[in-house]
Amino acid sequence: MTTHDEHAHPELGFWRKYIFSTDHKIIGIQYIITAMAMAVVGGVLSMLMRLQLGWPGTLWPSLENIFPTGFAGGVMEPGFYLSLVTMHGTIMVFFLFTAVLTGGFGNFLIPLQIGARDMAFPLLNALSYWTFLLSCITILGALFATGGPPLGGWTAYAPLSAVPAMGPGQGDGMTLWIVAIALFTASGLMGGLNYVTTLLTMRTKGMSMMRLPLTQWALFITAILGTLAFPVLLAAGILLTFDRIGGTSFFVPAGLFLADGTLIDHSGGHPLLWQHLFWFFGHPEVYIVLLPAMGIASDILSTFARKPIFSYKMMVYSMSAIAFLSFIVWGHHMFLSGMNPLLGSLFTLTTLLIAIPSAVKTFNWIGTILGARIQFTVPMLFALGFVSTFISGGLSGIFLGTSASDIAMHDTYFVVGHFHLVMAVAPLFAAFAGIYFWFPKMFGRMMNMTAGKVHFWISFVGVNCVFMTMHASGVAGHLRRIYDPTQYAFLEPVYGMNQFISISAFVLGAAQILFLVNFFASIWFGPKASVNPWNATTLEWTVPSPPGHGNFGPELPVVERWAFDYSVPGAKEDFVMQTEAPARVESS
C-alpha cells in the first residue's frame, strides 16, 4: 500500500481529469473553489452594506460608475440596499456555507475517511456539482435581472415574494431567485442520497459506524436532515411559483393594494403559511450548515490536542438530538407573527432544549483540550475560534429563543449579531480549519502557516469587533433591515458604533484576501506535503498527498480501531493510525 498505484486506469486528459470529472476528490475541490468565488461576491455585497450603514447618504461618485442604478447620483438607493441584504444572505447561506461544508468537505472526505474508492454513484455526484454550478450562475444572474435583484430578504417572505408587481426586483429577479434555489435543492438532494448510501454501504472492512471520524457522523446526519428538509422548501417554492405566474392565492391575502393604489387580483391566501413552510426548512438548514462544522472542529481539536475526543458516543448522540430537535423549533422565527402565546411557549421549550445537546458538545470540546499540550497550528486556531464563536453566538440565542425576550429583540441588530456569530462565523471558521487541515491532502502542498496565523488573528478579532458590537447596537434598538439609521433620532448613540463595525468589517474583509492569495499561491508554490503532515490517525492520511484515482492501493485498508487513538500509553508515537493492528502497538 506504500506505492502509488493507478490500477490500470488510463491517464485522462485535462478536461476529463479536472473539469468533467466523476472523481469525488475533484468534485469536492470544485465545490470548494466555486463556493469561494460565491463568497467573494457575497462578501463584496456586505462591504457595500457596511459602507451605507457607516456613512449614510455620503456621495460615492466612483461607485456610480460601477453601479449606475444602485448609486444613481452617487448615493446608494434604498432599493439597492435591500437587494444587497437579500443577495448577501442568500449567497452566503446556500452558496457558501451549505456548499462548502457538505458539498466540498462531504465529497472530498467521505470516501477517503471510510476507505472507499469513490462515492456510491459518481455520475450522480458530478451531476450534483453541475446542477449546483447552474444554480450559482442563476443566482448571480439575478444581480443583473431587469428591475434588479430581489429585495425581500433571503427568507423571501410572502406576499412580497408572491406578487411580481410588488417591487422592481420582485419580477425577474425574484423568479431567478426561485429557480436558483430549486436547482440548489435538487443538487443538495442528489448529494444527500449519495452521502447516505455511501456511508451506509461502502465502509471498508472494520470501519463500523462507531469507528467513524466525527466529521463522517456529522455529514451522515446532515445528509438525512437535507433529505427531510429540502423537499419542503421545494414544495413551498412550487406553490410560490404558481402564485406568481398561475394566478393562485396560496400566500396572497385578499384586498392587498400595491404602493401605487392598485388592488391585487388575488384572494384568500395566507402569507404566514410561507413563513411556516420556509422555517420548517430554514431551521434544519441552520444545522445543515452547523453540524458538519461541529464534526470537522471535533476531529481537528482532538488531533492537535493529541488527546482522544472527550466522550465520542455523546458527541454522536448529541448531534442526533440536535438534528431531531431542529425540526420542531421553527416557530421561534415567528414569535411576532401573532401566534398563540401557548404555542410560543412550546416553541420556546423545544428551542431551549437544543441548548442541552449543544452544551454537551461544548463541554466535550473543552474536555478534549483540557490539560492537553495543544499544538497551536492554524487549523487548531480556527477550530478553537469555532468553539469560541459558537459559545458567544449560542449564548445570545437563548435570549432570542425565549419568546418573552425575543419580542423585544426581534428584527434588531441583536439578531443580526447572533446569527452571524453562530451560523456564519462559526461554520466559516470550521471551514477555514478544514481547508488549512486538508489542503495538503487536496493539492499535495502545504499552505503558508505564517500567513494563516495572521489571517486567523485578524479574522478572530475582526468578527468579535463586528458582531459583538452588533449585539450592543441591537439592544439600543438598531433595526435590522433599515437603510439609513440617521432617519431615527433615537439611534444617534449608535452612529459611532456603526462606523466602528464598518471599519472592522473592512479590515476583516481584507484579511480574507490574504487567505485567498495564500490558498491559490500554495496550490502551485507551497512546500510539498508528506503523507501525514499532522500526524493524524484517519484513513486519508495513509495515502499519498494528493491521493491517486481510486484513493487506495490495490487492497482497501482494513480498520482496526477508532479515529482518536492519540497519546496511547505504551505506543511508539503519540498517534496510532486507524489501520494499525493492536498487536503492533503493544510490541513497541
Added chain:
Amino acid sequence: MPAITEDTTTVRVPEPIQPRDGFGPPPRPPEEDGGGEDPRPGWRPAFPVSRGRLVLWLVLTVVVMLFAGFSSAYIILRGAPAWQNVALPASLWANTFVLLASSVTMEWTRRRTVEGHTASAKKWMAATAALGAAFLGGQVLAWMELAGAGVYLASTLHSSFLYILTGMHGLHLAGGIAALAYVSAGVFRNRYSAAGHEPVTLCATYWHFMDGLWVYLFLLLMLA
C-alpha cells in the same frame, strides 16, 4: 467408572462472536466484515439492504416530505375563510380504479418474475404500463372536465390544490412509467430470473407507493 453416555472426546467450540459492524445482524463470511466495494469473491455488503433499495427508499422519503409540505399547506388553507370546495370530476373515481388495477398487475409482474415465469411476467408488465398510461390520460380528461365546468387553476384554493396535487402526482407517476419502460426492456429480453430481478422489485415498490400516494391525495381532496 461411570458409564459414558455422551461423547466427551470432541470439545464443543463456541461459535466465534462476530464484532458488531454497522446496523443489523452480520450475514457475511467471517473474513469480510466491511462494506467496501472490493469485488473479491464471496464479498457481501455489511449493510443488510441493497444499494438500489436504499436509494429507492431515500427517494421515497423525499417524495413523502414534498407531499407533506403540500399537505400541510392544504390543511392550513382549508381553514381560510375564502376556501370554497369544488365538485371533484367523476372521472377521478374511474382513474383511481385504473391505478389500483395497475398495482395488481404490477404485483403479478413482480411475482411472475420472482418465480421465473418470464412469459407471464411480460404480459402483466405490458398491462401495467397500459393501465398507468390510461391513468395519466384519465387525469388529463379530469382536468378537461374541470375546465369545461369553468373551474380553473386560480378559481378557488381548492381548485388550485386539485390541479397542482394531481399534476405533481402525475409527474411522479410518469417517472414510474419511465422506470417501467426501462425495466420492461430487461423483462422482454429475459434478463431477469428468479435469482436476479432487483430492478423489477424496486419498480414494483415505487409503483405501489405512487398508488398509495394517489389514494391519500384523492381522500385529502375529497374529504378535507
